[in-house]
Amino acid sequence: MPRKANLATRVVHAGNGPDGPSGTLVPPLQMSVVYSHGNSRAYSYGRDHNENWERLEGALADLEEGQGALIFGSGMAAISAVLESCGSGAKVVAAQDSYIGTRELLSHLTAGGRCSAELVDATDLAAVRRACQGAALLLIESLGNPLLTVPDIERCAEIAHQAGAVIVVDNTFTTPLLVQPLRLGADVVVHSLSKHIGGHSDLMLGAVITNISDLLPKLRYHRSNSGAIPGQLETWLALRGMRTLDVRLRRQTESAAFLAARLGESPAVTRIHYPGLADHPQHAVALRQMTRGFGAMLAVELDCDADTAERVCGSTRIWTNATSLGSVESLLERRARWAGEEHVPDNLLRLSVGVEDAHDLLQDLTQAIALALPAGAV
Numbered sequence: 001m002p003r004k005a006n007l008a009t010r011v012v013h014a015g016n017g018p019d020g021p022s023g024t025l026v027p028p029l030q031m032s033v034v035y036s037h038g039n040s041r042a043y044s045y046g047r048d049h050n051e052n053w054e055r056l057e058g059a060l061a062d063l064e065e066g067q068g069a070l071i072f073g074s075g076m077a078a079i080s081a082v083l084e085s086c087g088s089g090a091k092v093v094a095a096q097d098s099y100i101g102t103r104e105l106l107s108h109l110t111a112g113g114r115c116s117a118e119l120v121d122a123t124d125l126a127a128v129r130r131a132c133q134g135a136a137l138l139l140i141e142s143l144g145n146p147l148l149t150v151p152d153i154e155r156c157a158e159i160a161h162q163a164g165a166v167i168v169v170d171n172t173f174t175t176p177l178l179v180q181p182l183r184l185g186a187d188v189v190v191h192s193l194s195k196h197i198g199g200h201s202d203l204m205l206g207a208v209i210t211n212i213s214d215l216l217p218k219l220r221y222h223r224s225n226s227g228a229i230p231g232q233l234e235t236w237l238a239l240r241g242m243r244t245l246d247v248r249l250r251r252q253t254e255s256a257a258f259l260a261a262r263l264g265e266s267p268a269v270t271r272i273h274y275p276g277l278a279d280h281p282q283h284a285v286a287l288r289q290m291t292r293g294f295g296a297m298l299a300v301e302l303d304c305d306a307d308t309a310e311r312v313c314g315s316t317r318i319w320t321n322a323t324s325l326g327s328v329e330s331l332l333e334r335r336a337r338w339a340g341e342e343h344v345p346d347n348l349l350r351l352s353v354g355v356e357d358a359h360d361l362l363q364d365l366t367q368a369i370a371l372a373l374p375a376g377a378v
Contacts, residue, residue: 065176078191092109302369308372317367332351
């Protein structure tokens with residue numbers, strides 16, 4: 001599929017195509033991990049490479065416009081592999097509004113002397129510049145989790161490169177359909193494929209896509225010898241899920257924008273975090289680098305305490321109170337319920353908008369707020 005084709009077309013066809021002599025349109029699921037010596041693909045053992053992985057990796061490299069891609073057993077396995085490539089004792093700068101798992105891993109590695117991590121407000125370019133002095137790696141997210149901050153990827157890349165650092169962007173929240181970090185100057189992109197790309201809450205995978213050619217062999221060695229390998233079935237499911245990414249994400253993004261606007265009208269809601277709103281602090285940055293919408297994630301702060309916010313989460317009928325995102329079903333949770341999210345307001349709900357009818361989602365959330373909050377609050 002030529003890269004000049006629209007992303008909506010490429011996401012359907014990338015990694016697909018008739019299979020060998022049989023001509024099957026849907027790629028077959030190859031479960032074997034043993035290969036005869038001298039085979040035409042030069043496969044040796046399933047832990048090193050196989051056809052399922054290579055199809056998905058080729059698709060991801062195409063969509064992110066990278067030189068190559070590698071998939072891993074989870075998003076955290078992908079991030080761990082990238083951090084491992086920095087070498088012992090390296091300084092790593094990461095966005096303070098990063099996924100909690102990333103921050104916990106960096107804290108663990110720092111405590112063990114394997115790296116020296118510093119968290120920074122990635123939207124404050126002066127702070128990023130100061131922090132990057134002497135750093136080997138800058139790790140940011142295309143949208144902060146869970147406060148939906150929007151770092152200027154292009155400017156962050158310039159700063160990192162001036163300091164001699166590699167810049168890594170976690171693109172899980174936006175996918176290559178909304179943001180393409182490599183085109184904005186990033187060196188490495190990571191994904192949790194369990195989220196939007198898989199899209200159905202039924203697999204766990206991660207990925208690394210990069211334009212640094214000599215990084216790929218290091219990551220491949222790490223994957224094979226650390227055992228951070230993906231499953232064959234999960235890989236096949238992710239490639240299948242990718243086919244509908246554009247249509248799912250269009251619906252989810254439209255619904256998220258609708259909910260952000262309508263929830264902002266409620267007196268029970270004190271703040272909306274959504275980059276598509278004109279009053280978002282980084283709205284101008286979002287307009288520049290999010291070319292096909294503002295994503296399916298938003299966060300709302302309610303006019304209540306933590307216990308009441310938890311009751312809202314437990315009173316919905318369509319939204320599921322669960323910790324994940326990017327799937328066809330809508331999920332919500334009070335994010336500060338987790339240790340390590342102390343910087344998040346107690347009354348903040350993170351919403352992952354699914355493909356249900358947007359009016360049904362609004363009505364369900366409105367009735368849950370009405371049940372939980374004092375009379376007259378909505």
